[in-house]
Amino acid sequence: MATATGTGADLRRARLAIAAAFLTQGLVFISLTTRLPRIQDRWDLDELALSGVLLMMVLLAGVGSLVAEKLAPRLDSAVVLRAGLVVIAVSVAVLVLAPVTAVFVLGLAAYGVGLGIVDATGNMQAVALEHRLGRVVLPSCHGAWTLGGVIGAVLTLATTDVPWSALAALALLPLAAAAAPYLARDSGEAATSTDTDVPWRAIVMIGLALVVFYTVDTAASTWGPVYLDDVFRAPEELVALATLPYLVASGLVRLVGDRLTEQVGAVRLLRVGAAIALVSLAVIVAAPTWPVAVLGFTLLGCGVAVVAPLSFSAAAALAGRDADPATRQARVDAVVARFNQFNYAGALLGAVMTGAVGSSSLRVGFAVPLVLVVALFWLARAFAPADDPSV
Structure with a gap:
């Protein structure tokens, strides 16, 4: 665990x-979502029932984020992050080994709460590290999540014949991550947070950009494979190509996103990314063949990759600005946890709006993120604080 002063070695260990x-969170999440058809068959869930339990999980993730908001200022985000990882480990084991449907649903509900806790506290830790280092690190942290997602997707493809009970081994990953040396709160930091002078209007503007990102991201990851299947009748074994290249492209850009942000600046980088996303979504909507659509999804991953990490950077910078060291971290932790709710709002919009508008044709459905992404050109100006994570 890092010391209060945060030596170079301490900070390097904390960064790892x-x-x-982040990697563990992405790997476990994608490992589960890519096995949804298997889960559906195992518990004999129709589409409505599956949608219901997934909605429950997303809503409880929001509850988990609120729990993190209340506990992190009192206990330290590192402590709450470890607790969230343990909750995920136990819940994954429960939902995999569940003997009856009710126990499976209980395990999925607990996983939702743990998901929200780890989402919020992971970003708290990354923001605190940015402030200690005085440079951008959130894009590469989110890149680790995406890398974990890619590993999870590949593992799913490679283990299709593995007995279902063997998937309980996934629980070992968050347990191992819970023992890692996270960043400890500086001595003297306040034990409670305050909303005093927090510029919520500016933070909400950044949150709207996060909603746009997760609307686009969820549309691509949820409806992309269906789009290739329904519109182009792509070979069944290849429909995952709507998601995997998107994830790989997004992960690669995020891994170099720290340096890109420092060289180009958050505002300009977001506007360039929005232009790429706009072109790529137009390619997806107008694609004459499925390989062209796959190219569009790949470019889309490049375009929107840094929106989420830079959103947390900018919101945290605004929350901590002009605050004395005794209250800064507690306030930032609370704001990051509340800001995380925009994540789940966007995910719900992406899943519901794209499908509802595209009920007759998903070409029309993907016009929803095509229109929404235009807002990023205007919202990018709210990201100026992300250019200076030391504020």
Whole structure:
């Protein structure tokens, strides 16, 4: 665990630990979502029932984020992050080994709460590290999440014949991550947070950009494979190509996103990314063949990759500005946890609006993120604080 002063070695260890938490979160989440058809068959869930339990999980993730908001200022985000990882480990084991449907649903509900806790506290840790280092690190942390997602997707493809009970081994990953040396709160930091002078209007503007990102991201990851299947009748074994290249492209850009942000600046980088996203979504909507659509999804991953990490950077910078060291971290932790709710709002919009508008044709459905992404050109100006994470 890092010391209060944060030596170079301490901060390097903390950075690796935080990256490991993000990677673990992405790997476990994608490992589960890519097995939804298997889960559906195992528990004999129709589409409505499956949608219901997934909605429950997303809503409880929001509850988990609120729990993190209340506990992190009192206990330290590192402590709450470890607790969230343990909750995920136990819940994954429960939902995999569940003997009846009710126990499975209980395990999925607990996983939702743990998901929200780890989402919020992981970003708290990454933001605190940015402030200690005085430079951008959130894009590469989110890149670790994406890398974990890619590993999870590949593992799913490679283990299709593995007995279902063997998937309980996934629980070992968050347990191992819980023992990592996360960043400890500086001595003297306040034990409670305050909303005093927090510029919520500016933070909400950044949150709207996060909603746009997760609307686009969820549309691509949820409806992309269906789009290739329904519109182009792509070979069944290849429909995952709507998601995997998107994830790989997004992960690569995020891994170099720290340096890109420092060289180009957050505002300009977001506007360039929005232009790429706009072109790529137009390619997806107008694609004459499925390989062209796959190219569009790949470019889309490049375009929107840094929106989420820079959103947390900018919101945290605004929350901590002009605050004395005794209250800064507690306030930032509370704001990051509350800001995380925009994540789940966007995810719900992406899943519901794209499908509802595209009920007759998903070409029309993907016009929803095509229109929404235009807002990023205007919202990018709210990201100026992300250019200076030391504020």
